[in-house]
Each structure stands twice: as C-alpha cells, then as structure tokens.
Amino acid sequence: MKEGTLTPEEVMAHLASRLSQGIRDTSIRRWDQGKKRVPHYTLWVELDRDFLKPAIQALMEIQFPHLSVIAGADLGDAIRLLYIFSIQYGSPKSEYMVTFAIPLPKSDPTVPTISDLIPGAVFSEREKQEFFGIRVTGIPDNRRLFLPEDFPDGVFPWRKDGTGVQEGMVKDLWKSKRPENRPAPPVEGKRPGTAAGEGTPAAAPAEGLTRGVEK
Amino acid sequence: MSGEAKKAPYRVPIGPNHPALKEPVMFTFEMEGEVVKDVDFAPGQAHRGIEWMGMRRNPVQIVHLTDRICGICGVVHSLSFSLAVEQIAGIEVPERADYIRAIVHEFERIQSHLLWAGVAAHELGFDSLLHLTWRVREEAMDVIENLTGNRVNYGIVQVGGVRRDIVPEQHPVIEKCLATYEGLLDTLLSFFLDDRTIQMRCRDVGVLSRRDALELCTVGPTARASGVNVDLRQDYPYAAYGDLDVKAILPERHLGETHGDVYDRIVVRLLEVGQSCQIIRQCLSEMPAGPVTAEEKLVKLLATCKKATGEGIGRVEAPRGECLHYVRMEGKDSPASWKVKASSYSNLMSWIPMLRGSQIADIPIIVASIDPCLSCTDRVAIVQDNRRSILSKDDLHRLSVEKTRRLQG
Numbered sequence: 001m002k003e004g005t006l007t008p009e010e011v012m013a014h015l016a017s018r019l020s021q022g023i024r025d026t027s028i029r030r031w032d033q034g035k036k037r038v039p040h041y042t043l044w045v046e047l048d049r050d051f052l053k054p055a056i057q058a059l060m061e062i063q064f065p066h067l068s069v070i071a072g073a074d075l076g077d078a079i080r081l082l083y084i085f086s087i088q089y090g091s092p093k094s095e096y097m098v099t100f101a102i103p104l105p106k107s108d109p110t111v112p113t114i115s116d117l118i119p120g121a122v123f124s125e126r127e128k129q130e131f132f133g134i135r136v137t138g139i140p141d142n143r144r145l146f147l148p149e150d151f152p153d154g155v156f157p158w159r160k161d162g163t164g165v166q167e168g169m170v171k172d173l174w175k176s177k178r179p180e181n182r183p184a185p186p187v188e189g190k191r192p193g194t195a196a197g198e199g200t201p202a203a204a205p206a207e208g209l210t211r212g213v214e215k
Numbered sequence: 216m217s218g219e220a221k222k223a224p225y226r227v228p229i230g231p232n233h234p235a236l237k238e239p240v241m242f243t244f245e246m247e248g249e250v251v252k253d254v255d256f257a258p259g260q261a262h263r264g265i266e267w268m269g270m271r272r273n274p275v276q277i278v279h280l281t282d283r284i285c286g287i288c289g290v291v292h293s294l295s296f297s298l299a300v301e302q303i304a305g306i307e308v309p310e311r312a313d314y315i316r317a318i319v320h321e322f323e324r325i326q327s328h329l330l331w332a333g334v335a336a337h338e339l340g341f342d343s344l345l346h347l348t349w350r351v352r353e354e355a356m357d358v359i360e361n362l363t364g365n366r367v368n369y370g371i372v373q374v375g376g377v378r379r380d381i382v383p384e385q386h387p388v389i390e391k392c393l394a395t396y397e398g399l400l401d402t403l404l405s406f407f408l409d410d411r412t413i414q415m416r417c418r419d420v421g422v423l424s425r426r427d428a429l430e431l432c433t434v435g436p437t438a439r440a441s442g443v444n445v446d447l448r449q450d451y452p453y454a455a456y457g458d459l460d461v462k463a464i465l466p467e468r469h470l471g472e473t474h475g476d477v478y479d480r481i482v483v484r485l486l487e488v489g490q491s492c493q494i495i496r497q498c499l500s501e502m503p504a505g506p507v508t509a510e511e512k513l514v515k516l517l518a519t520c521k522k523a524t525g526e527g528i529g530r531v532e533a534p535r536g537e538c539l540h541y542v543r544m545e546g547k548d549s550p551a552s553w554k555v556k557a558s559s560y561s562n563l564m565s566w567i568p569m570l571r572g573s574q575i576a577d578i579p580i581i582v583a584s585i586d587p588c589l590s591c592t593d594r595v596a597i598v599q600d601n602r603r604s605i606l607s608k609d610d611l612h613r614l615s616v617e618k619t620r621r622l623q624g
Contacts, residue, residue: 031302035310035503038457042302042528066445067432068530069560071541073552082541084528086451090444092460095451097528120432120564146259157267158552165267 005094006062008041011087015045015098018058022051042097049102049111052083056117059098063087067114068097070124072132074160078103079132081111106161109134131158224252229578231260240563242582246575254570258563269553274300274374274520275513277553281540282368284555287327289365290319291533292540292555293372298453298529299542300374304519306509310455312376314502317455318389319362319371320531321491321498325396326355327534328484328491331583332407335481338579339416340616344406351399358392361385375516376508386499393492400489407481415622417478421569421581424475431564435536436483437585439465441475447532454531459497464490477584521548533558535585559585576618579611 006014008028016023025046030039047055059065065085073080083100104111113136115122125136126145133156144151157165229242239260245253265284269277274296281292294316301308333348356366362381363369371377381389407413423433428441438445446463448456464486466472466479473479510516529540536558543552562585569581 029302033308033453034313034455034457035501036458038452040451040453044526064429066429066434068537068539069541069554069556071552071554071556073543082526084539084541086530089450090463092449092462093452093457095447097451097530099528118432119430120561123432123560123564143257144259145257146262148259157264158270165264 005088005091008043008096011096012043015055015058019051019054022048038093042099044099044101046101049104052100052102053112053114053117055100056114059085059087067118067121070128072128072158074158078105079109079134104134110137113138115140132156133159133163249574251570251573254567256566266553266555269550271549273517273548275517278373279370282370286367287330288323288533289367289369290323290372291531291538294320295529295531295538295540297372297374299527299540300520302527303525303542303544304523306375306519308376308509309506310503311505312507313455314498315377315381315507316372318495318498319369321495322355322359324491324534325488326352328488331484335580335583338583338615339413340619354392354395358389361388373508374520375510380507389495389499393496396488396492404485407485412619412623414478416580416619417476417481419474419476420577421477421573421584422475423565423569427568428565432561433565434561435558436480437536437562437565439463440479440483442467442473447530447537451530455498458501459494461494477580480584522546535559536562576614579615
C-alpha cells in the first residue's frame, strides 16, 4: 500500500483490484463547501453480497474503517443495504466516505455478519434485522434492539410492502379530541358580576385585563 | 428460590429509566460483590419511529422534525439532514450560511459540554461545581436564544441555508459571552483537573482502549479520549470548517499521555469549549457578506426537492460525536428512505468494556462519561434471596457520593 493519503480514485482502484468481478457499479461524488470550497468526497460501490466481506478487508488494508451505520431502503422487490464507512480519518481534510450498497432480494434476504471483522457492527445489524426483516447469518446476538418485546412478529416498520406498519398500529394524535369525563379544573369559573379590582387578582387576570380596556 | 440463585454473580437490573442518560435504557449487570462482571443493555425504550414519520413528510417538514430528535443537539440533526438533501437536489448553500451554521453549531457544543460537565460533577458529589457550570452555561443558552429565537429546538437550519442572519448588533452579545468563557476556562480546568478527589474518582476508571474504541465504532469525545484521532471538523470538513483548520483535541497533545478513562473524557470536553470559542471568533471575523439561504420561498424549495432523485449522506460532528443522516429521494414529496444515526448510537457499545470490572458506585459516572445528558436513574432493583429491594436514584447517587467521601478519608 502507498504511504500517506490516497486520492478517491486511488481508493477506488484499490477496491477494484481486490474485487474485480464483484463490483457492479461505482461512482465518486464531490461536494464543495465554505469560502475555500473544500471538497467532500463520497465513494459509492454497488456490490454483490458475496463480496461484502472481501470489500471490507480491502478497506482494512488502507486503515481500520469506521463503520458509521448500516442504512437501508426498500426498493420493492429487494432491500438495498448500505454499509457506510469512512477511511483516512485523522489526516486533515482527506477523509472519504465509502458506501457499499448491496441488493438483497426479498425472496432470500440474507447477508453474512461483518461483526467478526468489526465487532461494533452487531448493533446496526440487529436494528436492520428488526426494521427490514432481513436475516444476518452468523450474528452473535440475535435479539431485538429497539422494538419492544410485545411488538408483533412479521411486521418490519421500514418495509413498504404488506409487512410494513399496519393501519391500526398508528395513533393519529391530531384526531384525538379533548377527553370527556375529566374532573372539573380546580379553578373558579368566571363570575360576570364582579368588577375589576374585586376578588383575588391572581384568580382572573385575563378577565380583569379586558375590563380595564373597556373602561 | 433455588439455592443456585443465591450464589454470585447476582443479576442487577438498572433501568429502563436509568442512571445517566436522558434516554431510558435497560441495563442488566452481573455483579460479584461490588464488582461488575458483565453488562448487557437494551435500548429502544424511547424509540419514537421518527424515520417512519419522516418517510411520510416532505423535506421542509422533516427539518423541523429533526430539530426535535434531541433536546440538547438542536442543530446537528437538522444540519446533517439538510446537507444530505442539498447534495441530492444540488442546492448550493451560500457561504454566509455556512458560517452561521458553524457559529450556532459551536455554541451548541459549548452548552452541551458544560451541561455534561455539571452532570459529571454532580455524579461525583461535587455539587458546587454543578451549580457553577450550569450557571455559566446559561450565557451560551442566552446567546443561542438571541441568534435563533429559541433556547432549544432552534429552528435555525433550513434546506439551502439558515433562516436568520447574524446582524452587526449581535456581535457584541456573542463577544461578551466568549470573553466570559475564555476568562473562566482556566478556573474550570483547574477545578476539574487539579482536584484530587476528581482524580481519584476518574483516573483509570471506565477505561476504553484505543483498539476497543476503533472496533466498537466509537465516535466523538469518547473516541478522542481513547486516543483515536477523529473529528469531522478536521477530517471531513463541512459548512465553514474547511476554511478554519480545526485540530482534534486529543489527551496526548495536552497531557502527554492517553489513559482512555473518564478523566480524559473530561479533559477533551473542557478543552473543546475553549476551542469552540476560538472557532466562533474566527467565523465572526471571516464571515462573508451575502444571502443566508439559497431559496427563500419554501414552495420553490419544495418543488426543487420534489424533483430530486438520488442518495446522499450528511455528516457532522455533534457535541457527542459523528451524527449521520442517509437520505434517498425518488422524485416524490417525501424521501423514499431516511436513516438517522445519532452520535450515541455509535457510543453505546463502548459501555460494555468500560463497565466490566468497575464498581457499582462508579456506574453513574462511567455511564455518564460517554454522554452529556444525565437525568433519571429512576430505580435499581436488586433481587437477592427472593427479596427485592429497590434502590432509588437517590440511593445510587448516595452510593457514589459516599465513595467520594471515603476516598477523601
């Protein structure tokens, strides 16, 4: 490996040399900000799932990659998983985000765990299992993460098909009205006869105010 | 009860409303005497399904939703969401807006770190320091209110820029606040770092090794305190940070060594308060003139967003570490997919190595050490010999204070 920092193209070439057939598509996107228009690179790599682990190992040859999160999207007949990494942290202005996007067909939504390479990944893998209904094979901790224990099986909140959140599961709070049969509030009602300086001023400040205006 | 259950290790559940986080988490500790043998935790007690809600709203509505993800970090979520959408829709943010974003962002870091410092002092039984830090924190809150109109849920960031400009009359207000902090920082540092009791309670307590920090994907001050050189303002500059040359605060650079303990986390956070003051000052003097938003009319902005297709990642350095938003737009009103990765999401796993082998009285400070928001240990239930005794938040806090007093002799 070359010493020092690599350019985005060099990172991409390194990945391509390690996984020649596995890569379906790549793109390098640049976004500039600030007065100096400092560039900001995101590298996107479309992979087959069998090449996920070799791809991570290839990143590890550059630097131990920081896994930010595993994101996902429901594309209809497949779940698109995105493993969002960053490399070259620690060297000013030369960090890149590297995203491995993997399509998982809904007929076989399995992906191997990467927690043997990056132990912290198990957190995000558990979340993807419960929210997208995928199966992470070899995951060391198969429990739910965020969803409560009594959440129904077979419902995956971020899916957009029939297994997503069902109609009756959502409470539309804006539809709810003020509950009836509540006890009366512990304040005295308005007494139309009283004049502005009478009674306790704290009890009816608003009323006293309007009266003052009328005068 | 069988005889087996009487044997050590005892299982001690803490939570779901728990020692040191604003978010409730359920902890289960395996205890042997006073020592934690193993830890497990179950988050999600406060999962509100915000991503699900966002996938049914348009980007302008989501920006206001992101303001409400966290009560402390009011700007990081809206900023990273906006960064993601701007990249997808190709909206160029005016340079002045980049600077205003950075200024509010740094004030947020100041108030968040001071809040955390006060909480840490309280957990150690040093309540005079809690009152000092929380009193001075109000100055940052007042400036934030002056700049944005709100103390929390700032509502300052909009897709394409910011919603309010900083006018020259506000410069003295900011300057006065910065001068206060810079005058106070040495005092605060000596209170926290030279105090023998704080050293005894925090040095080599809750240690996270550099290797663990890397492998568990730790971010922010927690990672930096373990010697990992990460700071997005330095590595992956966004908004105005590319112009500013920020350097990550590492314990090694300031103390000459890295322990990766609670003490180092205090050092990193306090020094970052001073760093934030410098950044704000630099931003104010270098801020270019010009508009503060790419598109003032929300209808036009929404029309641009509606046409956008693609994927984007917005990523900022929140007070607690990296905050990341992934957005996928498919030419509809609302995003096809949205994933929020808050900084604590990456840091929770680091509790396990930190807490293993620590004492029960150190649990509050260790749990607090990764995250600034420490509010509600509701109860700890100790189940032993079929009798259940409830330790309240006050009891747990008392245990921690008693340990401080014991060490003081």
